[in-house]
Amino acid sequence: MKEFVMLFRNDYNPASMPSPEQMQHMMKQWMDWMGGIAAQNKLANQGIRLGNAGKTVKPDNVVTDGPYAEIKESVGGFIVVRAASIEEAAEMAKGCPILKVGGNVELRDIVEINMLS
């Protein structure tokens, strides 16, 4: 088994505010999907969810403020899964609820840092 990171991306639109019912419905879908991965003992790390507030630090002491008016494919969070291959991980990602709301899942392998080499 190898580990892969799933990065969740979606367009960030501050104008769209889901209702509490919609939020709850989305939450349930995420829990069902992640619960399903965990039930197969394939959830290696619950990861974290990212908020909308942020800053970007650039060279020459330039710090720009967030949240941003409009960002294409902003990263909303990640989890780490266990799978035999990246193809299997991709299969798992097909159930991700973000796909139903216009987002996507980016899969990445993990580089083992060998301190001795």
Added chain:
Amino acid sequence: MQQQELIPHLFRTEYRKIIAVLCRQFGMEQIEVAEDIASQTFLTASETWGIKGLPENPTAWLYVAAKNKAKDHLKRNDLFQKKIAPQIKNSSSSELQETDIDLSEKNIQDSQLQMMFAVCHPSISSESQIGLALRILCGFGIEEIANAFLSNKETIGKRLTRAKEKLKLEKVKIEFPGENEISNRLENVLTTLYLLFNEGYYSAAKDKVVRKELCLEAMRLAHLLTENENTDLPQVNALLSLMCFHASRLEARTNDDGEIILYKDQNTDLWNKELIRQGEYFLNTAAKGNKLSKYHLEAAIAYRHTQKEDTVEKWETILQLYNHLLQIQYSPAAALNRAYAISKARSKNEAIKEAEKLDLTGNHLYYSLLADLYTNIDDEKALHHFQQALLLSKSAADKKLISENIRHLKMK
């Protein structure tokens, strides 16, 4: 109480107190000495009381006898005379005779708690931890432990001896862990109590009395933790709550022959309302702080199971709790229960889809679940899965249950 009943009763309640106090006083290196003195105390009691009749206060008598035996031992002990006694003299300038064995309620409780941390030490296997806990914290005899584990006296005796040697080798101290350490060490203690409870609740041992006793002992030790301010933490209350909810069904979940009655077939009048109420109390107490432990989630699931109504909402809540629990900690049982909850909250077809993703093909419960889900959808597949389950099941009780299911299915 007659003497024949009184001594076993006192053995059950007092042996563990005496041994915890002596162990703490003498240190882990002398654990066998402490066991010897505690056992001899009861031997002397049964001899003396047999001749002279019962003393006025048998418990106090036992404490005095244990103290005297401990002091005699200390006086006789060469090592003590030459090495430890001078140090005690130097440090506190007290005379040897003044070495007192403190059997006050406070010291008994502290000693038991500290022994709990020492016994549940990560250097020994969880089986050994449970064995030692039963011996030292619960006063079980080797034979009783062997019964509980479906093993024999020799195996258990060897296991306990090895475990004690290991604790000595590791120089495990009998003391409260420091503030930084307590939550880590406590986690280990809670795991052991959880396993001890499960040993009673799910064990294949037929003896209903033994099983119930294991559950009650685990609950007593968890209680002990809630009574001390250092260990009265949310996760401890959550574990105790979980145990109360489960224990409320102890009477309802087996028949007179010790066979398991499934949750859906239980007589709910036999559910113990007082234990359910206590479980609710501890669950409320557990709802402090910001850490959600797996015990919180399991207690919340167990709480839903104490509600008799079989509604979709109840099962949807249970499903979401399992989703959460599995993300914190995977276990095959939780994965199977999640699939079952899907069948109750959503549909059997959705549950089958999820269940078939689980790689639990060595587990008879996996096939029993699939068989249950396929029943009335595809009876042929259901039958096939029941037969797989029968092949994989080990205990006679499981085999009987599955065979009955097969019979029912064939009669349809």
